[in-house]
Amino acid sequence: MAVNWADRVSAFSRSPSHFLSGTTAEAFLAELLRELRDDRAGYNVKVLLLSPLCEHPTLLCPSDSVGEETALELMSVFAQCPPKSVQFRCHLLLALTSVLVCTSCVSSRSPVSQDFLDLLLQLSQDPGDLHGDGALHSLRATACDCLRELEACSPGYLSQHIELLGGLRQRETSRFHQAYTGLHTLVLRNAVYQLTQETGAGAEQLKVLLGGNTSVAWEADQDSGRTNNTDSGVLFSLILGPMGSVPTLQTGLDCKELRSILSSLLEESYLLTPLCQAALLHRLTELVAMVPGVPPAIFRAQLLRLLGTSKVCLLHTTLLMKCAFTDSLFSAEDEAFILKRLVVLSQHPLLSTPEKLFYMDCILHFPENRPISCSDRDETLPVLLTPRLASALMPTVFNDSATMLARLNLLSLVYLEEGEEGEGGEGRGVANLYDHLMSLLHIVDSGGSREIVVTFFRAAFLFLLYFYHMERYSSSLVEKLCELYLRHTQLAPHLISLADHTQDSLSESDWAEELLKALQRVITEAPLAKLNLQDLRCHLKMLARVAEEGKIPQCSTLRFLSIIAPLPSSLCVSGDWRLGTSVLGVCRRLLVHPSLDSLLVPLADILQDLTCCYGDTDIQDHARLYYALLTTLSREKLTGVLAQGATEGGRQIKKRSMSSIVAESEGLRSALTIHQTKKTNAQVFSIRLHFNLTDEHYEELSDISVPCLFRERSSPMVKLRLKPLHPYPTTLQASAIFTTQDGLSWHTILPDIHVAFQxxxxxxxxxxxxxxxxxxxxxxxxxxxxxxxxxxxxxxxxxxxxxxxxxxxxxxxxxxxxxxxxxxxxxxxxxxxxxxxxxxxxxxxxxxxxxxxxxxxxxxxxxxxxxxxxxxxxxxxxxxxxx
Incomplete structure (x- = not known):
């Protein structure tokens, strides 16, 4: 039985939909519950049977009613389970939690969920476990985890048990004290948040809440506990939203009970692990931010160790605390110290790259005591980050790519405010960044790796993003890039990408246009004697991109094409299809160029040379078509034919078109795509049959084409000639590709063909x-x-x-x-x-x-x-x- 259930549960876990295609969820759930009630089944098997309910509760319990019935069955099993079966009882609690939460029984406060809550609270405060041998500790720990899950999924669910949970936290002396502290803090934070949503709630309601007096009628007990999904999302980001978005509870100065609880929690925070300390401080920060009656100075005793911590999570919590309380908790000296510490940590040699990147990001989003900008998304620098302080983060060629780009971005923001003059009139900030960029360029020029090449072009883009307006640097960069391209033409895709992204991001700048114009000049003026096939391909790719710019004259491009296109050239002699397609790509863009009238005669000559002399028939045919379009259509019609498909800013959005004649469109792509179909088609013009073997007993069958079909004639009979490798029966899988009257191609699955033994x-x-x-x-x-x-x-x-x-x-x-x-x-x-x-x-x-x-x-x-x-x-x- 155990082996059978192991196989079935494994099959369900691998693919629940495939497993349930052979049965129903209701039947499978009934089998699971019946086996769980069976006393003859071992507890190891029963633990295995609970895994489907833990992993896929919504599949097995599609409705709330089914969830309630399943939970009642599981609670009945739990009641009958002997206390010594601790592992099975723990898994039962987890399964119950999954079923109740996922079927909305908890959010609707159903009776079975209330019974389960009572059971969890009873297990959590079981006095017989306090001095046990440790075996039952796991049951209490699981109950605590289940309570935390219920509260997290339905905020406010445990709000009437704050005093009980506080007592459990103080009484717990085992290693599970940390779990109870986290649970108590979460429930307290959610309960206070619920009070902030109630009109007229104040100090009196807070006292009732903290006292756990459930006999006092609280207006929000039934309704506000059912927090909607939006409120649940806000609970995780109260101090990260826009300024002034934190809801507040007006209690005056009468918050002794809450202060006492907060002080107790903060005193015990030293006992927690760093990650749990960070979570605790985050929740308490949100809580204090919601209750103005509690001064932020309650955290003052924690600041000394938080400012000097080496733990990322605690430093992050410190910054969240600073974001929430600003100068009401942190002095100007504290702010300066934190910023200097972030700068030091961002370059610390013993820290990993992700940690250093995190610290640099914290600098870019530093919560200032008196921020000038209220933006929550844009990267802004703190006022205290001077160029002298930031100079320690100057990028070097020895940095990894991510660190180098992050430092360059940060220093660019610093020196953007400095301008060209800089401190002391020397202006070395931007100059140092440009020197670093040139160092990267020299490494690329010397044969750097692909990572270095990509890093250089990303760094160039970042530099231009901030300093494109500085003429001496932007012009010098154009010149250096052109020299680099002539020595390494394989960098053409990177240069095209740089031009594209710069043009998209800096619409007010013409730097990308200047770069493309300079590249056109160096390509067309370079000597052709040493031009090899690879360089020619790259040149044509670059010229095709240049031809997309309507403001750049194309006469030099046409002169270049007229030199390489005639018969004596190596281009026509080679007859290379890819090279010919590259030439046609340039011609096609020239056909839709705004200055086509002045390019008409030389472009027609080039197309005629390709038509008559090129060594590939396909290229000749395309050139002949272009020539016919150029000489017979008006400019408007020519643009309409060749510019089909979306364009943006003069550039084609779809670069990889399946046609070298016209831009790719939905109709063209649909015509060149084989579609899947199950419907019957009355008018079929051509069928191609394909057969797949299901074993290795026969040789492969080639496809069979039926080119002509006539309605007035009987259908042709197709005979398959099999060549056996082993004389056994087999099955052939058949499919067909056919063409319909609308010109589309379709693919369909045919019934299997069974080959009998005889x-x-x-x-x-x-x-x-x-x-x-x-x-x-x-x-x-x-x-x-x-x-x-x-x-x-x-x-x-x-x-x-x-x-x-x-x-x-x-x-x-x-x-x-x-x-x-x-x-x-x-x-x-x-x-x-x-x-x-x-x-x-x-x-x-x-x-x-x-x-x-x-x-x-x-x-x-x-x-x-x-x-x-x-x-x-x-x-x-x-x-x-x-x-």
Whole structure:
């Protein structure tokens, strides 16, 4: 039973939808609950049975009513479970929590969820566990985890048990004290948040809440506990939203009970792990921010260790605290110290790269005591971060890529405010960044790795993003990039990407246009004597991008094409299809250029040269089409034909078009795509049949095309010729691709083709000159040899009840083509089947007193099951026919 359930649960976990296709969720759930109630099943098996309810509760319990019934069953199982089965009881609690939470029973405060809450609270305060051997500690810890899950999924669910939870926290002396502290803090924070949502709530309601006096009628008990999803999301980001968005509870100065609880929690925070300390301080920060009656100075005693912490989580909590309380808790000296510490940590050699990147991000989003900007998203620098302080973060070529780019971004923001003059009039800040960029360029020029190349172009983009307006740097960068390109033409895609992103991000700047114009100049003016095929491809790719700019003159591009296009050039002699497509790509963009009127004659000459001289027929055809469009259509019509598809800013959005004639569009892509279909198509013009083997018994079948179909004629019959590798039955999977009247191609699945065992039979391939006597001699020789040898040879006997007339009909219907003996000798029939490629099956059919005997001999013993099945089929059908 255990093995069976292990397999079933494993199958359900692998693919629940596939598993439930063979049964129903209701039936599977009933089986699980029945097995959980069975006393004969072991507890290891029962733990396994709970995993589907923990992992996929909504599949097995699709409605609240099913969830309630399932929870009642599980609670009944828990009540009957012996206390010593601690592991199983823990898993039961987890399963109950998953079912109740996921089926909304908790949020709707159903009776079964209230019973489960009482059970959890009872387990959490079980006095018999306080001095136990530790085995039952896990049950209390699981109950605490379940309570925290209920509160997290339904904020305010435990708000009437704050005093009880506080007592449990103070009484707990084991390692689970940390879990109870986290639970108490979470419930307290959520309860106070609920009070802030109630009109008129104040100090009196807060006292009632903290006292846990459930007999006092609280207006919000039923309704406000059912917090909607929006409120649940706010609970996780109260101090991270826009300024002034934290809800407040006006209590005046009468908050002694709350202050006492907060002080107790803060005193015990030293006992927690750093991660739990951070979570505790975060929740208490939100709580104090919601209650103005509690001064932020309550955290003052914690600041000394928080400012000097080396833990990322605690430092992050400190910054959240600073964001919430600003100068009401942190002095100007504290602010300066935190900022200097972040700068030091951002370059600390013992810290990992992710940690240093985090600290730099904290600098960019530093919560100032008196912020100038109220933006919550844009990166802004704190006022105290001077260029002198930030100079320690100057990027170097020894930094990894992420650190280098992060430092460059931060220093660019610093020196953007400095301007070109800088401190002391020297202006070395931006100059130092530009020198660093040139150092990267020299590494790329010297054969740097792909990572260095990508880092350099990202750094160049960042530099331009901040300093594009500084003419001496932006112009110098254009010049350096052109020199780099001439030495390394394979960088063309990176330069194109840099131009694209700069043009998109800096719409007010013409730097990208200047770069493309300069690249066009160096390409067209470079000597062609040393130009190889790879460089030419890159040049054409770059010129195609230049041709997309309407403001850049294209006369030099046409001169370049007119030099390489005529017959003596290596371009036409090579006949390279990809190279020809690159040339056509440039021509196509020139066809839609705004200055086409001045380019008409030289462009037509280039297209005519390609049409007459290029060594590839496809390129000639496309060039001929372009030439015809250029010389016969008006400019408006030409633009309409070639500019189909979306364009933006003069550039094609879809770069990888399936057509080199027109831009890709939905209609073109639909026409070139094979669609999946299950519907019937009445008008089909061409069919291509494809067959897939399901085993390795036959050779692969090639596709079959049926090109012509006529409605007035009968459908053509397709015959498959199989070549067996092993003579066994098989199944072929068939599919078809066909074309319909609208020009679309469709793909559909056809029914499987089953190849029966008897379809492999062929007559004995003997010369016709042998006659019946020669075949009989061969049969007897084979029979004796098969009966005497071992190995793969085997003999068998098949018996059945057949009347004489039925036997003769069977032989005539099924064995006549393979009959070796004379038809007149009815006392014994000899049959020989040849099964390609080299197997034989011999039958001697005789009538005895009690039955008909089929003596079988074969040289392949693996055929015996198929032979027996075949004989059983034909004899049964024959007997049914005569009866």
């Amino acid at each position: 379809q492999v039979f062929t007559p004995l391939p003997a010369p016709s000159a042998w006659g019946r006597g020669g075949k009989l001699d061969l049969f007897e020789g084979l029979w004796d040899e098969l009966c005497s040898e071992g190995g793969d040879c085997a003999t068998s006997l098949f018996c059945c009840q057949l009347k004489e007339g039925a036997l003769m009909s069977l032989v005539e219907k099924h064995f006549l083509l393979y009959l070796i003996s004379d038809w007149s000798h009815k006392e014994e029939c000899k049959v020989l089947f040849f099964l390609p490629p080299q197997s034989h099956v011999l039958l001697k059919i005789t009538t005895e007193e009690d039955a008909v005997h089929f003596d079988i001999a074969t040289d392949n013993w693996q055929l015996l099951p198929h032979i027996t099945s075949y004989l059983l089929t034909i004899t049964s059908s024959q007997d049914d026919t005569h009866s």
